Amino acid sequence: MSSPMNTALTQALIELEQYVAKDGWDQQPRLFALVDTAELIAAEPRLAAALAPETVEFEGQIGPLRTYTSxxxxxxxTDQALDEMLAGIAWPSTVLGTALVVERLMLPPSVQEQLPADEADADAWVAAHPERQEVRIAVGVLRDGSRDCALRLRGKxxxxxxxxxxxxxxxxxxxxxxxLHD
Known part of the structure; x- marks a missing residue:
């Protein structure tokens, strides 16, 4: 099944990955709330000055593309597994979406069948595999079902x-x- 696409979400994720990339590699996971930029500026007008110029059109109006502020x-x-940490999070309705930036090791699909069944063994096996790639992944989802990912390979x-x-x-x-579920 194909996931709904959202150009503004894709742009927000690419910007988030670039933002996190400025701090280099070997970082802990970073979590972001995604809010509607127009609603945020309406509630906090002084924030408009901090936004990228292309986000805000003439006289402080939001550009034609719906944008999300992270x-x-x-x-x-940092002492919890990522899945446990995420399971304990619930966002208020003012948050339209959420994004997570994490670093992981990935393998090509051609070696996936060789992966050991035991999770601890699998982690060690992936870490030692000569075809592993370190990646930074920005993942985002919106309440309307839109979702996207931005991925950067280490060295790129x-x-x-x-x-x-x-x-x-x-x-x-x-x-x-x-x-995001209530």
């Missing part, structure tokens, strides 16, 4: 090297989407 959630627990530091697509990490997308 609000980083600080002090995430140009912004045009960032890949995107809604089905790059389906399990992470599902876990993140669960945080």
């Amino acid at each position: 609000i980083e959630q600080e002090d995430l627990p 530091e140009k912004d045009e090297d960032v890949l995107s697509g809604p089905d790059l990490v389906p399990n992470l997308v599902r876990a993140l989407a669960q945080t």
Whole structure:
């Protein structure tokens, strides 16, 4: 089944990945609330000055494309597994979506069948595999069902090297989407 696409979400994820990339590699997961930029400016007009000029049109009006402003959630627990941490999160209705930026090791599909069944063994096996790739993944979901991912391979530091697509990490997308259910 294909996931709904949302150009503004894709743009927000690419910008988030670029924002996180400025701090380099080997980071902890970073979680963001996604709010409607127009609603945020209506509630906090002074924030318009902090937005990218292309987001705000003439006289402070929001551009023609619906945009999302990312609000980083600080002090995430580092002693919990990611799935456990996400299972404990629920967003208020003012949050239209959420995004997560994580670093992972990935393998090509051609070696997936060789993956050990035991999770601890699998983690060690992936970490030692000669075909592993370190990636930074920005995953985003919206309450309307839209979802997307932006992915950068380590060593591909140009912004045009960032890949995107809604089905790059389906399990992470599902876990993140669960945080939006009431």
